[in-house]
Amino acid sequence: MSGSSPAARLQGLFEGHRLTPTQRRIAHSLVRRAADAPFLSSVELAELAGVSQPSVTRFAVALGFDGYPALRRHLRESVPADGETGAEAAVEPVYNAYQQAVLAEIENLRQLAGLLGDPGPVERAGRLLAGSRPLPVLGLRAASSQARGFGYFAAKVHPDVRVLDEGGSMLHDRIEAARRAGASALLCFALPRHPREVVDALAYARERGLTVVTVADSAFAPVAAHSDLLIPAAVGTGLAFDTACAPMLLGRALLEAMCDGLPEAQARLEEFDAAAAARGLFVE
Template sequence: MSVADSPAARLQALFEGHRLTPTQRRIAHSMVRRAADVPFLSSVELAELAGVSQPSVTRFAVALGFDGYPALRRHLREVAPAEPVAEAGSSNEYQQAVEAEIANLRHLAEALADPRPVRRAGGLLAASRPLPVLGLRAAAAQAQGFVYFAAKVHPDVRFLGEGGTMLQDRIDAAVRAGATALLCFALPRHPREVVDTLDYARRAGLTVVTVADSAFAPVAKVSDLLLPAAVGTGLAFDTACSPMLLGRVLLEAMCDDLPEAQSRLEEFDAKAAARGLFVD
């Protein structure tokens, strides 16, 4: 199945061109995350999935141009015929969480069938000297992991992992030093400060590349290039295997636009060996 034929892609195409309220974006986000199941859900079930009221689901369907939710569901069954996802059966809750993450990774693989957005992002990140990388709260680990590896090949990577009044100062300093782009990792729950910071970064002249859990995340409106990668929600705390992998894919794309990347890696390996840095 190509990315254009995937249930998630067909749903996103349905939502394009519509001005959705925050509640409606939340419904759209939930539908994309459960794209294979949505044609078989009642309005009450979709409302529970999205954490909204049943009338909100009805208003959402009308906003998309349908007479109501039953008409939207009929449309989804016609354009995205598929069997509902099988019940987990004997799988326990931990196995179900892993299976859900595997499904998220499959969706990411489908999206990467068109590599142009990631390649464009890699070029933007490689060209920015310095390169600020933002990640607050739940997204801090993803951003810090990217920075750790990116610093081996990029001459100046700056981790922005703490909020507060200094954050905009650090963006100003990066712009004065020559930065042209900012990479952001944004995961739920989305801090208001991240949205405000990305808005500030754009007004400062930076091109904002964002890895987020959905194309309908609150950061979408303040991002120049958004790359979605779903998170798992089956456990008490969200799991972010897909955003992490997408970050590594971005690293690969960035290396492709850094001619000195290989020599920098070889230099690091030589110094690490001389220092006895690793035991393996």
């Protein structure tokens, strides 16, 4: 680490911590001012990030320090020594916060590729999803776009896909309706921050006899206890809001596995393409 840049050292300090959007703004401000970070007062950092001074204190505590003074001492101790040469410091490229977020997502995808070296869980999930008629797909808040994206493509090959992307008192009713219509499995996308409604909905789904397949950010996510088959795909935490490239790609892999379990999938796709061409849906 002696040759790494101050920005890279700061980014490493933040990795692995679940920070709120406000705390991430503070982190980004420190990365942007990496050279000055060890010398900023809490008031100066608060003004730089556009947050309150107590937010800076909570940020330091979230990183495991007793308070901001302890964090600043740590940063000062981490400043490259005066004896380090410019050539030594230049050994590692200096990436800005946006590039670091992309590189972190690339690492998440590498981890997912390693996980998929054993295709068994995804293939099993594909069979479960293909065999459920209808197929409820659950995703609330941050995970709603994952559920809708999966549902959009799944509907092209699966005869009855029901996307559950809204919470409220009707959620359990919609799960029960799917079960009564013949559903045997439920697919859930669960991403941080994890809504209590999702945990409750999965517990209810299992009580009603549905097999729960879950895509979550971690095998230790709160939904794990209510999932029959959980496949993890990490989210990126380097920007103010999580990025979910790995969960999205895992969703597409599940779609592929589900298609393998649907003998009529190819015929349905060809029918859709023919209908789309006849209607002039696309400009290609």
